[in-house]
Amino acid sequence: MLRVKPFQGLRPADDLAPLVACVPYDVVDAKEAAALTEGNSKSLMHVDRAEIDLPAGTDPYSDAVYQKARENFLALQQTGTLVREPEPCIYLYQQRMGAHVQTGIALTCHIEDYERDIIKKHEKTRRDKEDDRTRLIGTISANTGPVFLTYRDTAELDALVAEALKGKPLFDFTAPDGIGHTVWRIPGGKAFVKAFGQVPFSYVADGHHRTASAVRVGRERREANPAHTGEEPYNWFLCVLFPASQLRILPYNRCVHDLNGQTPEAFLEAVKAAGFTLTENAGDTPEQPGQVRMYLGGKWYGLGWTPQADANPVERLDVSVLQDRLLSPILGVDDPRTSKRIDFIGGIRGTSELEARVNDGRGAVAFSMYPTTVDQLIDIADASQIMPPKSTWFEPKLRSGLFIHTF
Numbered sequence: 001m002l003r004v005k006p007f008q009g010l011r012p013a014d015d016l017a018p019l020v021a022c023v024p025y026d027v028v029d030a031k032e033a034a035a036l037t038e039g040n041s042k043s044l045m046h047v048d049r050a051e052i053d054l055p056a057g058t059d060p061y062s063d064a065v066y067q068k069a070r071e072n073f074l075a076l077q078q079t080g081t082l083v084r085e086p087e088p089c090i091y092l093y094q095q096r097m098g099a100h101v102q103t104g105i106a107l108t109c110h111i112e113d114y115e116r117d118i119i120k121k122h123e124k125t126r127r128d129k130e131d132d133r134t135r136l137i138g139t140i141s142a143n144t145g146p147v148f149l150t151y152r153d154t155a156e157l158d159a160l161v162a163e164a165l166k167g168k169p170l171f172d173f174t175a176p177d178g179i180g181h182t183v184w185r186i187p188g189g190k191a192f193v194k195a196f197g198q199v200p201f202s203y204v205a206d207g208h209h210r211t212a213s214a215v216r217v218g219r220e221r222r223e224a225n226p227a228h229t230g231e232e233p234y235n236w237f238l239c240v241l242f243p244a245s246q247l248r249i250l251p252y253n254r255c256v257h258d259l260n261g262q263t264p265e266a267f268l269e270a271v272k273a274a275g276f277t278l279t280e281n282a283g284d285t286p287e288q289p290g291q292v293r294m295y296l297g298g299k300w301y302g303l304g305w306t307p308q309a310d311a312n313p314v315e316r317l318d319v320s321v322l323q324d325r326l327l328s329p330i331l332g333v334d335d336p337r338t339s340k341r342i343d344f345i346g347g348i349r350g351t352s353e354l355e356a357r358v359n360d361g362r363g364a365v366a367f368s369m370y371p372t373t374v375d376q377l378i379d380i381a382d383a384s385q386i387m388p389p390k391s392t393w394f395e396p397k398l399r400s401g402l403f404i405h406t407f
Helices: 029-038 063-079 111-115 129-140 155-164 190-196 208-225 264-271 318-327 348-361 374-384
Strands: 010-012 082-084 089-097 099-111 147-151 170-176 179-185 200-206 236-243 252-256 277-280 291-296 301-306 343-344 365-369
Touching: 010 089, 029 063, 063 082, 063 129, 063 170, 082 264, 089 236, 099 147, 099 155, 111 129, 111 208, 111 301, 147 208, 155 208, 170 236, 200 208, 200 343, 200 374, 208 236, 264 291, 291 348, 318 365, 343 348
Parallel strands: 147 236
Antiparallel strands: 010 082, 089 099, 089 179, 099 236, 147 200, 170 179, 252 343, 252 365, 277 301, 291 301, 291 365
């Protein structure tokens, strides 16, 4: 069963949460990160993306970046921007995006549960990104960004959350992007720990690199500690767990830079020859699974196909069909994890972003996807299979800095 634990971590001083909280490090580039933090020295982005405080062009993986992150992290504590909780706590973290509301439980999970597949994953990680977060976590001895986990709903946890929501929030603010964030502090949280002891599995929804990196740091600390017991804080990492029924997945769209040496006409013929049906002027958004929209030459096309009867859960995914039948054999994008010819665009940016990229020449063809479902994610993880990269885009994203686990 899943092991969870409260933690005595850092959090923003009561009135500073809106200034400290920042978007995840990996949804913005350095230029965007710098713009978001302009005039705000309290943002945790100065820790998560410390290159924004160094000269332009600094290698984001250089020694100077990690040392600057440590310097900035210590400064946030020394100035009282981040304060230490007086006792171990868990938190409820509610987000509001338009009509959508989701409430998660923030606590720490054990690295061994990830290794034993009690915390299940559905993606592979890239070594360079994993190395980066491993080094940052190890340098500052902290998990600044929580891992987004989900679990199958349970009545006991639902009841505990509903009762706790009646209390006074610790933080309650609306970010500049219009997303609301409310946090409740629950000292001890024993009832929640007990209830999670009846949950057999959880699933990484978003944050595979943060999870793998936290586990690596925990292992490194174990090997360096001859008196290791298994209860040290480095054995645990920061998570927010949401019931599966509350999650919202947006599509993860694709844009390919070129047509692999083909003319548009030849490319369209190759698509038809590969067994796809093509419909002109089909609109920019798929209406159901088994459909993709393709933008080429200023026009949207509908792509359809006959499902493969004996396909496994991964092969049935729209992103898999597109990759296996079109991107790889026709456009030559053999490994989307490493190819520099394809970009992945989160659905939050809308299909207008796809049109803009193709229209201004940054891409030759773009694909608008129907979102993967939570049930598909769980089924694939339960089958110990791996989704293609960039299959899911969760919104709203968890803010970093509202609670920080240190070790």
